[in-house]
Structures are given as structure tokens and as C-alpha cells.
Amino acid sequence: MKITIIGLGLIGGSIARSLKRSGDYFITAIDNSEQVLLDAISAGVIDRKASVYDLSDSDVVYLCVYPDAALEFTEKNKALFGKNTVVTDVCGIKTYIYPKLKSIADEMGFTYIGSHPMAGKEQSGFTASDAGLFFGASYIIVDDGSDKRARDVLEQLALTMGFGKIVYATSEEHDKAIAYTSQLPHVLACAYVMSPMCEKHGGFSAGSYRDVSRVANINAALWTELFISNREALVSEINTLISNMENIKEAIEKQSTENLSALLTEAGDNKRKYGRFAGGMINGNQN
């Protein structure tokens, strides 16, 4: 099976590494950095550099670049994708990108399905990529169901990469959920470390500082694009969060033990009822 990866960053590199672990894939890749390609070859993570002519006979092409770059690449090379090639992206937003890529695919007669591997790291680039990144995580597929075979191919590959769960969603469902589960925590982490107290945390911090601030080590260019592309759903979640914080603040200011305790109890109940995330890494345990 021939796989071509466009962009060997954290996600593209991890896809290559996790597939190569099984040994059965011939993997080619395109990247802006010649050095990254050479490193990936010498590490045995890809078989060789790809050219755009590899798009025609690849079984699957993974677009692992930022949303606008994925659109641009596909538009520019749309005539080169093979009729049997399954093209998918890995972008963290879907309403912005799915209809555009789908329409190019329909126009040119190749198959496109959207996907979003729900895994990442607060580091980026090929050096941060990891064959175990996807263990137990969710693989979200956004698709109109027109090509059952292509779905099966992507599902099988996702399971081979180590994903623990395949989830189907519409673009809209995806973006609304991701605004809450992923984008909002990134906004929060950034707002949190902008407090003047941040520089004084040493010696006074433990697990809850670590966890809230972790993803503040953010890839600003990527997340700027993601936040703005999903602004409606994200702003709505930011407003909900601020309003919930205002309620807790009011109870604290009024020293209302009863109201505050009721709010915290509700929060604790939600956390216990709706549970942990879908899979993967184990928690640390320091508050």
C-alpha cells in the first residue's frame, strides 16, 4: 500500500512513524524542509521523498499542513490525484475546509474524506512526532458516505496507527465540539499564563498549574488560523466559560458558602458524570 504524506510535522511525522511500525506501507512525503525529509529517510520513517506525481498512484494522501495550505496544495495539484486515491486532511476545523476540498474532489473525480486525529502535543514539528501519539485517541471522520470503500481504508489505517475509537460527525458537529474540547482549553491556557503572577509561580505550583498552562506552549501561527476559522463556535464557548466564572466569582465575593458550594458540587457532579476523555495517556496526580 502506498501512502503519501504532505507535510512531515508533528501529525504527518506521527502518521508515518505509526504506520511504519507495522512495516507494510510504502511511504513517500513532501515537506518544505529538505533536512526533515533526509532525517525521515535516514530514520526509516519514510521510504523516499515524494513528488506531486506520486499523488496519482498513492492509495492514500494525507494532507498534514495548515488549513489554508491544504486548500492551496489541493487546488494547485487537483489534476494529479489518481481516481482511486483517497485524499484526506487532518485539520482541526472542518466547516471551513470540508466543503471546499469536497467540491474540488467532486469536480476532478477523486475521493476526499475529512479527518481529525484527536491527538497532539504542546511541541510541534517532525522532531516532536511520535509513533505512540495516537494510542487510544479518537479518530474523527467527516464524510458524506458516498464512498464506503474509502471510509474502510481510512478506518483500517487509523486502527493500525493505534487510534482507539473511530467517530463520525458532520462538519458542524465537529467544529462545535472541538471549540469546547480543544480550542477553549488553548485559549484558557494562553490567557492564564498572561497573568503577571506567572513569572512568580516557581516553588508555589504543582499539577493544577502544570495542567492548565501546558498547551500555552502554543504554535501561534497554526492556532491563530484555527481560532479565526471557527470563530462563531469558539466565541460562544468563551462567553459561556466567562459567564460560569462570573457566577463562581460572585459567590466568592459575597462569601456565600451555600451558593459557592452548590456551584462546585454541580461542577464535580458534571465531571464525574461525563467522565474522562476518550482514551490515551494517564493523568498525572498533583494538584
Add this chain to the structure above:
Amino acid sequence: MKITIIGLGLIGGSIARSLKRSGDYFITAIDNSEQVLLDAISAGVIDRKASVYDLSDSDVVYLCVYPDAALEFTEKNKALFGKNTVVTDVCGIKTYIYPKLKSIADEMGFTYIGSHPMAGKEQSGFTASDAGLFFGASYIIVDDGSDKRARDVLEQLALTMGFGKIVYATSEEHDKAIAYTSQLPHVLACAYVMSPMCEKHGGFSAGSYRDVSRVANINAALWTELFISNREALVSEINTLISNMENIKEAIEKQSTENLSALLTEAGDNKRKYGRFAGGMINGNQN
């Protein structure tokens, strides 16, 4: 060396377990639950139940109960503490409790020093206690320096428990820092899981959901007391955070790539510059 622990919950139980690991301590304890005391004895975590008469000949007494309960216990039994006994609390707030306990100690002629083990878990009670809870964490001491020997005793015990760092602070410094590093993340986590989207996170969430929501599994009674006791510093940090979130939100709403990217870059720089928390558990790695 004889140690008496008042309250065998998460922290008291972990103190007993981590000291017992070294084998050199005779540990007695008081707890509201007879069952917890029996469990602790049969697990070899304490040597026997304590009575208030053990307060007179203990080398160290750890008050491991909620702030108001620590005050009440100390006031009620103030005549029973030995002149050579070092009494310390483990409360997460200090301006509220330190002067009161210090004044009782000065009145009665025993030594009191405030302390705050910077470690915890999103679970509570003796069953959650853990001999490794304190590994690499900070042990904060609040003290006027009047009894050097007592300081040394507490420091040595903290190192035996596995703490990685001893930090001195005034009550005010402590409470201001803790409002940011510990209380604010707990407020955030609770506000976060109160979104109507929380119940739909399954399949769409990964590490950043996990990390922001972790401590929402909160002990409502304890944190209600802690938040209200430290309301001034905490409300100030909540306001700073809301204001930082409003700035990010505004850049997203205006689709200002330049402003948003500048804010995220500043956040990322802060995170990298001011670094990780002081010690302990390793990060997970899923966004």
C-alpha cells in the same frame, strides 16, 4: 521520633505513608472515622490511634484537617501540646489561619509553624493517599523564624517525605501565589465543565480537555472554605484571567490575525520563559 497526625485524609494519610516508608517514625493519628484508623493500622501506615494526650509528647503534630477544623482543634486542646512539640498545619491558605494559630501557640508556649505541601489529587480521603504523592513537589513554610530548631525538624521531615524543594514565604506571599497557581485552575476547571457541551465531549476530546477539566472532580466543601478565605487575591486573579480572555476573544471576533497571533506568541513566550512547575509528575502528551 513520635509523629501525631490529626486527620488521615489524602494529605494526612500521605504524610503517614511517606514517613512510614523510612521506618524510623512512631506514628499515631486521630480521625473522625474509626474505620479509617483501623485500616491505617492494619496497612502499617500508623502505629496506633492517638488520643489528645499524645499531643504532649509528640515531636511533631500535623494538623491535616480543613482550616476551620484546624483552628477549632488547636483552640480546644491548646493546653495539651508539649513545650517541645512542633505543631504545623497543611492548609492551602495562610493569612486566615497563620496569625490565629501563631497567637494560640505564643499564648501557650508551644511552637507553631505554617506549612503547605504543594501536592494533591483530584480524589480525596485516606484511600486516595499515596506514599509517592510528594515526590519532587514544593513544601512551603510560613514562619517568623523564631525557632530555628523547629524549622530544621520540619524541613528534614519534608525531605524524608520526598519533597524536592523547600520554599519560605510570608502568609501574604503564599496566599497571593496560591490564588494563581492552585485556586484559579480549580475555579477554571469547574467553570469549564459547566458548559452544556461537556456532556457531549466523548469522542471529541483528548489531552487538553483532560488537563483543564481534571481538578473539576473537586471536594466542594474544602474548596468553598479555601476560596472564600482567600477571596481578595482569588477574585483579583479571576478578573485578570477574564480580561485576558476578553482580549483574545476580541481579536478572534475581529478576525485580526495580527493581534491574535501577537497575543498567542506572548502567551507561548511566557510559558517557555517561566517554565514548568517545580517538580513531580511528568506531563501527558495529548492535545
